[in-house]
Amino acid sequence: MKRLPDSELEIMLIIWEANEGVTRTYIQEHLEQSKVLAPTTILSFLSRLTTKGFLRIEKEGKTNLYTALVSQEDYAHKESKKMLERFFGNSVKDFVVQLNDSKAVDKKEIQELREFLDSLSPEDEGR
Secondary structure, three states: OOOOOHHHHHHHHHHHHHOOOEOHHHHHHHHOOOOOOOHHHHHHHHHHHHHOOOEEEEEEOOEEEEEEOOOHHHHHHHHHHHHHHHHHOOOHHHHHHHHHHOOOOOHHHHHHHHHHHHHOOHHHHOO
């Protein structure tokens, strides 16, 4: 599974959130909240996502419906694993240290992480 450029990922996030087949118009309406793209640009992104195996196109009358073939959870799992490997040598500790050093997490989030780690059963820790 390839990493998606931000523009294609933004489109996939809209489709994942819809949780059903969507039209180009639906995507355009939801994109306009953040930025305006020409219909042809959106169609180009959709075509690329289809070629990469992220989407399926179904004809409904004269309209194309775009449905996700890759789940958001699967994509996030692969990307987070790659990022951890690439930037932190597979060290979750180094990742958390970086988050802390960059002030990307606050005390509440650190406490939530601590509570999560404490809640793991011994079987979960070996994963």
